[in-house]
Amino acid sequence: MSEAKLLLTASLLYTSSTVRVLLFPKDPISSASYILDFAHNIHSTLGRLRQLQNDLYHRIDQTRPVPSLEDSKFHYGFNSSYLQKVVSYWRNDFDWRRQVDKLNQYPHFKTKIEGIDVHYIHVKPKNLPEGACSIPLLMVHGWPGSFYEFYGILPLLTETGRTGDITFEVICPSIPGYGFSEAPHKKGFDSVCTARVFLKLMKRLGFSQFYVQGGDWGWIITTNMAQLERKIVKGLHVNFAPPEKTSLTMILSMLLGHYFPRLFGFTHHDINKIYPLMQNLVVNRLKETGYLHIQATKPDTAGRGLNDSPVGLMAYILEKFSTWTDLEFTNLEDGGLQMKFSLDDLLTNVMIYWTTNSIIPSMRFYKENIGKGLQPHNKIPVLVPTGLAIFPNELVHTPELWAKQKYHKLVSYTLMPRGGHFAAMEEPELMAQDIRKFVKIVQGKN
Structure with a gap:
C-alpha cells in the first residue's frame, strides 16, 4: 500500500515544516490512520x-x-x-x-501511533523492471545519530542495478524522542515500546513481512521486533550486538579461549579484541x-x-x-x-x-x-534468521560463539575490512553489500 495522495490535502505551517495530510484508502477514517507528508521546508518560512x-x-x-x-x-x-x-x-x-534541501531529497512522513507522532522517511526504488518487486527493509538508527546516518546507503539499496540483484524499499523512522519524532510524555518508553510502535508503523504501511536492520539502539529495537513478531520479521541484520547476559559458555571461552582458540572458534581478530581481558573488557569499556x-x-x-x-x-x-x-x-x-x-x-x-x-x-x-537492569527480553533468544556485520573498530566486539548464544539462527557473520560504530554512514558500500548478502541467504533458504 502506497502513501499516494488520495483524499485529503491540506497545507499547514508549523515549526518551519510543511505538512500534507494523506489518508490510506483502506484505513478507517480516524486520526490514527492519517499519514502526514512532512517536508522540512525552510524556503517557505x-x-x-x-x-x-x-x-x-x-x-x-x-x-x-x-x-x-x-x-x-x-x-x-x-x-x-x-x-x-x-x-x-x-x-x-x-x-x-542547502543541507535541508539534501534532507528533502527523500520523502518524509509522520503518523500518530500510540499517541506519538512518529517521523520516518520512505524511499522506494525507481524504474523497477516489469514484474520485479522490491524487498521492504526497516533501518533504525541509534544515539547520537539520526535517520540522516542512512543517507549515504539509501541509493545503494534502492537503486536498481544488475539483473537479479536485490532492490530494497527502505523505511527509516526516527526513534520517539529523536529528531522529528515526538518525545514520549510518560516514563517507561523503552526499546520494547519502540519496537512495538515500529511494528505498528510497518503494518500501517501495508507490509505483512519485512527485514530489519540496526546498530547502536537500533540493534536492540530491531532485536525486540524480531522477538515480538518472528513470523513478520523475515530477517534481522545488525552491526552491533554486545552480549546482554553472560552464559557459562561465554565464561569458559573467556577463561580458556586464549589458550585453546580453535576450541571456541576464536579468530585472530577475536583474540586481539578480547585479550588481555582486564584491559579490553573492563578498563577500555569504563573509559568510553x-x-x-x-x-x-x-x-x-x-x-x-x-x-x-x-x-x-x-x-x-x-x-x-x-x-x-x-x-x-x-x-x-x-x-x-x-x-x-x-x-x-x-x-x-x-x-x-x-x-x-x-x-x-x-x-x-x-x-x-x-536504568531498569536486566530485562526479560535480554534472556529471550532470537529465532529469526540473523546476520551480523562485525566492523573492526567497533567499541564492543562479539565473537561468533557469543552471538549464537542470543541469535539461534545466525546465518551470516561477516568480519569487515574496516569501519567503526557508525558503519552505515562511514562505510555505506560495505554495509549495503553485507545486507544484500544476508538477504540473499535468507531468501534462498525460503
Whole structure:
C-alpha cells in the first residue's frame, strides 16, 4: 500500500515544516490512520529561518573557549583548539538551507501511533523492471545519530542495478524522542515500546513481512521486533550486538579461549579484541562509557546544559563520532573527524538535534532501558534468521560463539575490512553489500 495522495490535502505551517495530510484508502477514517507528508521546508518560512539562525549565531558568539591542556589531543574529550575551527565553520560557512534541501531529497512522513507522532522517511526504488518487486527493509538508527546516518546507503539499496540483484524499499523512522519524532510524555518508553510502535508503523504501511536492520539502539529495537513478531520479521541484520547476559559458555571461552582458540572458534581478530581481558573488557569499556552512566541515571541534568548550548551539544555529539569511529583517533589533534566524515554531514546531524530540542529525550532513552537492569527480553533468544556485520573498530566486539548464544539462527557473520560504530554512514558500500548478502541467504533458504 502506497502513501499516494488520495483524499485529503491540506497545507499547514508549523515549526518551519510543511505538512500534507494523506489518508490510506483502506484505513478507517480516524486520526490514527492519517499519514502526514512532512517536508522540512525552510524556503517557505524564511522568517523562521532567520530567527533560528540569529538565535544560533547569538549563542555561538557567546561561547567561552577554554584552552586544552598541552598535547592532550582528544584524550580529554573534544580538543578546544579544533573545536574553535569547527565552531568557526558552523558560524560562517555551514549552509543549513542547502543541507535541508539534501534532507528533502527523500520523502518524509509522520503518523500518530500510540499517541506519538512518529517521523520516518520512505524511499522506494525507481524504474523497477516489469514484474520485479522490491524487498521492504526497516533501518533504525541509534544515539547520537539520526535517520540522516542512512543517507549515504539509501541509493545503494534502492537503486536498481544488475539483473537479479536485490532492490530494497527502505523505511527509516526516527526513534520517539529523536529528531522529528515526538518525545514520549510518560516514563517507561523503552526499546520494547519502540519496537512495538515500529511494528505498528510497518503494518500501517501495508507490509505483512519485512527485514530489519540496526546498530547502536537500533540493534536492540530491531532485536525486540524480531522477538515480538518472528513470523513478520523475515530477517534481522545488525552491526552491533554486545552480549546482554553472560552464559557459562561465554565464561569458559573467556577463561580458556586464549589458550585453546580453535576450541571456541576464536579468530585472530577475536583474540586481539578480547585479550588481555582486564584491559579490553573492563578498563577500555569504563573509559568510553562515562556518558552512559550519566544518561542512564540523571539524563535531564546534563541534558539541560546541552539543550541551551549549541557548542556544547556539538562537542558532546561529535566527540562520539570521533572516538567511536576509531579509538586511535584520540591521538589526533582533530580527532580524525574529517578522515571519515564531512563537517557538513556531521553538523547536519547536530542541527537535527538542535532544531528539534531532542537531546534530552534522546538521553532519557538510556535511563528507560539501562536504568531498569536486566530485562526479560535480554534472556529471550532470537529465532529469526540473523546476520551480523562485525566492523573492526567497533567499541564492543562479539565473537561468533557469543552471538549464537542470543541469535539461534545466525546465518551470516561477516568480519569487515574496516569501519567503526557508525558503519552505515562511514562505510555505506560495505554495509549495503553485507545486507544484500544476508538477504540473499535468507531468501534462498525460503
